[in-house]
Amino acid sequence: MLIAKFPLTPFQQNTRIVACERTRQAICIDPGAASDELAGYVRDNGLDLQAITLTHGHLDHVGGTSALAEAFPDAEVILHKDDEELYYSLPRQPLLMGIPQGQLAALGFAYDRPPTLSRIWQHGEVYEVGDLRFSIRHCPGHTRGHVIFAEVERKQVFVGDCLFEGSIGRTDLPGGDYDQLIDSITTQILTLDDQTIVHSGHGAETTVGCERESNPFLTGVYKLTRGRYM
Numbered sequence: 560m561l562i563a564k565f566p567l568t569p570f571q572q573n574t575r576i577v578a579c580e581r582t583r584q585a586i587c588i589d590p591g592a593a594s595d596e597l598a599g600y601v602r603d604n605g606l607d608l609q610a611i612t613l614t615h616g617h618l619d620h621v622g623g624t625s626a627l628a629e630a631f632p633d634a635e636v637i638l639h640k641d642d643e644e645l646y647y648s649l650p651r652q653p654l655l656m657g658i659p660q661g662q663l664a665a666l667g668f669a670y671d672r673p674p675t676l677s678r679i680w681q682h683g684e685v686y687e688v689g690d691l692r693f694s695i696r697h698c699p700g701h702t703r704g705h706v707i708f709a710e711v712e713r714k715q716v717f718v719g720d721c722l723f724e725g726s727i728g729r730t731d732l733p734g735g736d737y738d739q740l741i742d743s744i745t746t747q748i749l750t751l752d753d754q755t756i757v758h759s760g761h762g763a764e765t766t767v768g769c770e771r772e773s774n775p776f777l778t779g780v781y782k783l784t785r786g787r788y789m
C-alpha cells in the first residue's frame with residue numbers, strides 16, 4: 560500500500576495519493592488545491608488514478624478537484640450526499656468563512672463550480688482500489704456528510720477532519736454538531752484495532768490506540784463528566 564502526502568492550501572490540508580502497489584490502481588483523497596506536484600506524482604509512479612475520493616465538502620479538501628479531474632478525466636469523483644450542497648457551494652465558501660472578496664485570488668480561493676459528482680458514498684459500502692478494500696463509514700459531526708475510509712486488514716484509516724492527533728474536528732461551522740461528532744468517532748473510529756494508523760486531514764499521523772488513551776476529547780473521564788455512561 561502506497562501512501563503519499565501533500566500538504567496543500569494555507570490550511571496545510573493533507574492531500575493524499577493512496578495506491579495498490581501490485582495493480583498501480585490509485586485514488587486521491589481530498590485534493591485541497593490544484594497542484595502540478597500531485598498530478599506529476601501519479602504519472603511519475605505509473606499510477607492509474609481511478610477516483611477522487613472526498614471525505615467532506617470543505618474548500619480545503621475539495622478545492623483541487625477541478626484541476627485533478629481535468630488532468631485525469633477517467634477518475635470518478637465521489638462524496639456523501641449530505642455534503643453535496645456544501646460541495647457545489649465551493650465558490651461561495653471562502654466568503655462564508657469571512658475571507659474578503661478582494662483577497663480570494665491572492666490566497667488561491669477563487670473557485671469555479673466544481674465538477675459534477677460521479678456518484679455518492681453509501682455508508683457501509685466497500686470500495687476497492689486494486690487489492691485494497693476501503694470500508695466507507697459515515698461520520699457526521701464536522702459536516703453532515705463526512706465519511707472516513709478504513710482499510711481494516713492493513714490497519715489504516717483516513718479520517719479527514721473528524722479526528723486529529725490530540726484533538727477533534729471543529730463543530731462550529733454550518734452542519735457541525737459536537738455530540739454527533741463524538742458519537743461518530745466513538746462508533747466508527749474507536750471500534751477499529753488500536754494499532755490502526757490514523758491519517759488526518761491536518762497535522763501528523765497517529766494511531767487509534769494513542770487517541771483512545773490520550774486524546775482529551777475522548778478519554779473516559781471526559782465522557783463521565785458528560786454523563787454519557789451515568
Ligand SMILES: [Zn+2]
Pocket residue numbers: 615617701720
Ligand atoms: Zn473540514
Ligand SMILES: [Zn+2]
Pocket residue numbers: 570572617619620720760761
Ligand atoms: Zn480541513
